[in-house]
Amino acid sequence: MRSKDRISYFYDGDVGNVYFGPNHPMKPHRLCMTHHLVLSYDLHKKMEIYRPHKAYPVELAQFHSVDYVEFLQRINLDTQHLFPEEMAKFKLGEDCPVFDDMFEFCQIYAGGTIDAARRLNNQLCDIAINWAGGLHHAKKCEASGFCYINDLVLGILELLKYHARVLYIDIDVHHGDGVEEAFYFTDRVMTVSFHKYGNLFFPGSGDVKEIGEREGKFYAINIPLKDGIDDTSFTRLFKTIISKVVETYQPGVIVLQCGADSLAGDRLGCFNLSIDGHAECVKFVKKFGLPLLVTGGGGYTKENVARCWTVETGVLLDTELPNEIPDNEYIKYFAPECSLRIPTGHIENFNSKSYLGTIKMQVLENLRCIQHAPSVQMQEVPPDFYIPDFDEDEKNPDERIDQHTQDKHIQRDDE
Amino acid sequence: MVQKRQLAEEEYDVVSSKHLKLENSYQFVSCLEFPLKDVPLKPCSSADGLFPIEIPENDCQFESGKITDQQTTLVQKDDSYSCLFRYPPPKEVPVGPEYQASIPECCGYDTNDDENKFLGSCVIPMPESNSTVSSGFAVGKGRNDCFCEDLGSLRCVRQHITEARENLRVNIGRERFSALGFDSMGDFVACNWTEEQEQFFHEVVYSNPASLGKNFWEKLAETFPSRTNQEIVSYYFNVFVLQRRAEQNRFDSMNADSDDDELQVNDPSEEDDDSCVDEIQSYGFSIKDPVFDHNDDARFIFEDSRVWDGGYFLFPRDKADFLSTGSMIEEVFGVESWNIEVTDNNDDEGSMN
Numbered sequence: 001m002r003s004k005d006r007i008s009y010f011y012d013g014d015v016g017n018v019y020f021g022p023n024h025p026m027k028p029h030r031l032c033m034t035h036h037l038v039l040s041y042d043l044h045k046k047m048e049i050y051r052p053h054k055a056y057p058v059e060l061a062q063f064h065s066v067d068y069v070e071f072l073q074r075i076n077l078d079t080q081h082l083f084p085e086e087m088a089k090f091k092l093g094e095d096c097p098v099f100d101d102m103f104e105f106c107q108i109y110a111g112g113t114i115d116a117a118r119r120l121n122n123q124l125c126d127i128a129i130n131w132a133g134g135l136h137h138a139k140k141c142e143a144s145g146f147c148y149i150n151d152l153v154l155g156i157l158e159l160l161k162y163h164a165r166v167l168y169i170d171i172d173v174h175h176g177d178g179v180e181e182a183f184y185f186t187d188r189v190m191t192v193s194f195h196k197y198g199n200l201f202f203p204g205s206g207d208v209k210e211i212g213e214r215e216g217k218f219y220a221i222n223i224p225l226k227d228g229i230d231d232t233s234f235t236r237l238f239k240t241i242i243s244k245v246v247e248t249y250q251p252g253v254i255v256l257q258c259g260a261d262s263l264a265g266d267r268l269g270c271f272n273l274s275i276d277g278h279a280e281c282v283k284f285v286k287k288f289g290l291p292l293l294v295t296g297g298g299g300y301t302k303e304n305v306a307r308c309w310t311v312e313t314g315v316l317l318d319t320e321l322p323n324e325i326p327d328n329e330y331i332k333y334f335a336p337e338c339s340l341r342i343p344t345g346h347i348e349n350f351n352s353k354s355y356l357g358t359i360k361m362q363v364l365e366n367l368r369c370i371q372h373a374p375s376v377q378m379q380e381v382p383p384d385f386y387i388p389d390f391d392e393d394e395k396n397p398d399e400r401i402d403q404h405t406q407d408k409h410i411q412r413d414d415e
Numbered sequence: 416m417v418q419k420r421q422l423a424e425e426e427y428d429v430v431s432s433k434h435l436k437l438e439n440s441y442q443f444v445s446c447l448e449f450p451l452k453d454v455p456l457k458p459c460s461s462a463d464g465l466f467p468i469e470i471p472e473n474d475c476q477f478e479s480g481k482i483t484d485q486q487t488t489l490v491q492k493d494d495s496y497s498c499l500f501r502y503p504p505p506k507e508v509p510v511g512p513e514y515q516a517s518i519p520e521c522c523g524y525d526t527n528d529d530e531n532k533f534l535g536s537c538v539i540p541m542p543e544s545n546s547t548v549s550s551g552f553a554v555g556k557g558r559n560d561c562f563c564e565d566l567g568s569l570r571c572v573r574q575h576i577t578e579a580r581e582n583l584r585v586n587i588g589r590e591r592f593s594a595l596g597f598d599s600m601g602d603f604v605a606c607n608w609t610e611e612q613e614q615f616f617h618e619v620v621y622s623n624p625a626s627l628g629k630n631f632w633e634k635l636a637e638t639f640p641s642r643t644n645q646e647i648v649s650y651y652f653n654v655f656v657l658q659r660r661a662e663q664n665r666f667d668s669m670n671a672d673s674d675d676d677e678l679q680v681n682d683p684s685e686e687d688d689d690s691c692v693d694e695i696q697s698y699g700f701s702i703k704d705p706v707f708d709h710n711d712d713a714r715f716i717f718e719d720s721r722v723w724d725g726g727y728f729l730f731p732r733d734k735a736d737f738l739s740t741g742s743m744i745e746e747v748f749g750v751e752s753w754n755i756e757v758t759d760n761n762d763d764e765g766s767m768n
Contacts, residue, residue: 006541008535010535011538011595011596012596013594013595013596013597013599014596014645016596016652017599017645017648017649018645018648019632019644019648019651021630021632022624022625022630022631022632023625023626025674027652027674029648029652029656032596032600032652032653035595035596036597036600036601039583039587039595039597040579040583042586044539044542044587045542046542047541048537048539048540048541048542049537049538049539049595050534050535050536050537050538051535051536051538051594052535053535053536062517063516063517065513100644101644101645111535112535115534115535116535118534119534119535122534124534139514140513140514140515140516141513141514153516157516157518157519160518160519160521161519161520161521161522161523162521162522162523163521164521177508180508181508181509181514181515182514182515182516183515183516183518184508184510184514184515185510185515186515186518188518188521189518203506204506205506205508210508213508213510267674300674301674302673302674303673326579327575327576327578327579328576328579328601329576329579329580329600329601329602329603329653330600330601330657331572331576332657332660332661332664333657333660333673335660335661335664335671336664
């Protein structure tokens with residue numbers, strides 16, 4: 001494992017001063033709270049902090065259609081009623097409302113992820129963090145799910161200039177459909193999303209059968225889950241699958257979307273993860289020692305969002321944080337307990353062992369198809385990386401274990 | 416180009432959207448659970464991968480879901496749609512130039528040299544971490560011990576927050592403190608507002624709730640024409656919502672919810688003074704005393720279920736469904752508040768109608 005990671009942290013003070021509208025669940029103010037908590041724990045003493053540039057429209061158009069970007073730039077609250085057709089075409093006005101400073105907000109969070117990718121490309125840091133980013137639902141030509149610009153796609157496009165293969169991991173409670181769709185045809189990006197699926201939960205995609213198409217077939221992985229998944233089930237599944245993915249795909253860089261709506265008690269989510277469980281995934285990905293771009297995403301109980309991303313900043317800095325939250329401007333949000341950890345709920349976990357076992361087997365079997373696929377370009381020589389030991393003894397002996405899941409630490413010869 | 420298949424609206428007769436939590440969703444999800452016995456895998460006809468070959472429709476033996484005492488109630492009452500409802504066709508990923516990204520070549524360098532200039536501007540450089548660690552500086556320390564005689568009082572809390580702010584400013588320097596936006600964090604923001612302005616602010620918010628078809632946000636912009644939108648947002652979250660949360664902590668910590676834009680703990684007309692300085696007389700409890708009961712968390716109440724009608728993200732028909740728990744809305748605004756008529760003159764799409 002790398003002895004010391006250099007961390008670049010991106011933040012712009014203006015990103016939190018926008019408002020989607022009364023009762024809208026997305027509250028960018030959570031980013032101010034996160035940032036404040038991070039610094040209250042003195043974590044700025046272990047990393048460098050950057051203010052991102054505001055992404056230019058031409059940069060946004062590296063993925064998004066020009067007319068969509070232009071519309072986002074010029075539409076405002078006073079004029080939106082004049083463009084009903086465009087508003088409908090670009091899916092604005094309902095869950096993705098127009099609000100003051102909307103475009104600037106997009107420029108800031110997208111600029112953060114783009115800058116993060118560039119710093120990684122130039123090897124100026126090992127890990128780059130942009131909690132304002134991670135808006136994974138935005139599509140090429142339309143807004144979706146509170147997301148207007150897909151900063152993840154833009155960041156990955158930057159990384160693809162320097163890396164043959166990029167691995168995208170998404171632990172938001174919602175399917176990372178925007179990122180998957182953007183890269184559905186290519187084997188240069190593997191998208192792996194763990195999310196609630198079924199019962200017509202938004203966005204409705206993300207079935208295990210979605211595996212990509214054409215050259216991208218088998219390079220989209222979906223782990224559909226049911227309500228109430230807990231730390232043990234989730235982290236076990238996560239580690240098994242991600243271990244196999246990294247071993248098989250051998251990416252040059254990893255992008256990790258850490259949507260906090262997969263936490264217990266989220267306004268819109270339905271999982272039962274604790275912050276430690278959520279952070280365990282971050283810790284696991286960090287251990288691979290690959291260049292890592294970390295973003296935020298969903299998260300609609302803003303105190304828990306701040307807690308989660310602060311703990312995970314600590315994880316990325318190899319710093320365990322004391323549970324008592326230090327005095328800070330927003331201490332009242334964390335009262336009465338003022339603790340960094342949150343309790344999980346007493347809700348039933350509807351992910352049976354057999355269900356999870358079946359999903360896991362399907363995913364691992366599909367990964368086997370990649371191992372024998374001659375079309376995968378192995379131009380980039382990946383660094384020797386550490387595949388952390390995953391304790392197989394933790395597994396339920398009742399689960400069927402496919403032979404191939406027993407394989408570990410296979411070092412492939414590069415072609 | 417393959418067209419994205421849209422689920423026909425007429426196939427579903429109710430709405431859901433991303434921001435609805437489904438009440439008892441775990442109950443009717445059990446109908447979609449995999450059966451107890453393992454489903455054997457066999458290759459699909461196209462040999463593209465291994466998937467369960469079939470999902471038994473009427474298998475009622477579920478492992479974790481269990482047949483609950485309450486009968487699972489499907490929202491969909493019409494049996495002719497039940498097969499679609501139980502196993503709705505998966506959304507297909509749309510493909511084509513309007514959906515996928517253009518993949519750049521992997522050159523190992525950036526063809527556009529100018530873009531390399533935009534790497535972010537450094538606010539705090541990488542510290543000499545070895546020296547700070549070796550000097551014993553504690554990074555990530557938690558709360559300092561409080562030795563105030565009036566522990567937990569407003570004065571005590573305010574003192575510690577002020578001390579924390581000053582420490583941070585000294586730590587990172589005044590310039591960086593400002594560059595990182597700390598000048599506009601916390602109820603310190605209220606110092607840029609007069610008492611009268613703060614009073615107006617509270618009145619505007621509480622008298623224009625979204626659940627009654629009003630938009631306090633628009634009214635705020637009208638009431639404070641000289642204020643920028645960012646100033647209003649900043650005051651709203653750094654002072655107003657924070658103050659409201661403090662009151663919730665004091666009066667109703669079990670149901671404290673700073674994300675509910677309409678939750679009122681006290682009748683604002685009964686409040687003596689809304690200024691930031693005199694916001695509360697005392698915290699009413701010690702920060703160190705846990706009040707939160709882990710076994711009775713009201714935040715895990717799920718909403719009434721709604722079935723998605725196939726649109727991506729359709730607007731909830733009932734405005735009061737938007738976000739807040741049903742019990743909370745009823746408690747604050749009355750059961751009648753569920754029957755909402757949008758007024759004709761409120762046709763601004765910026766409001767949540």
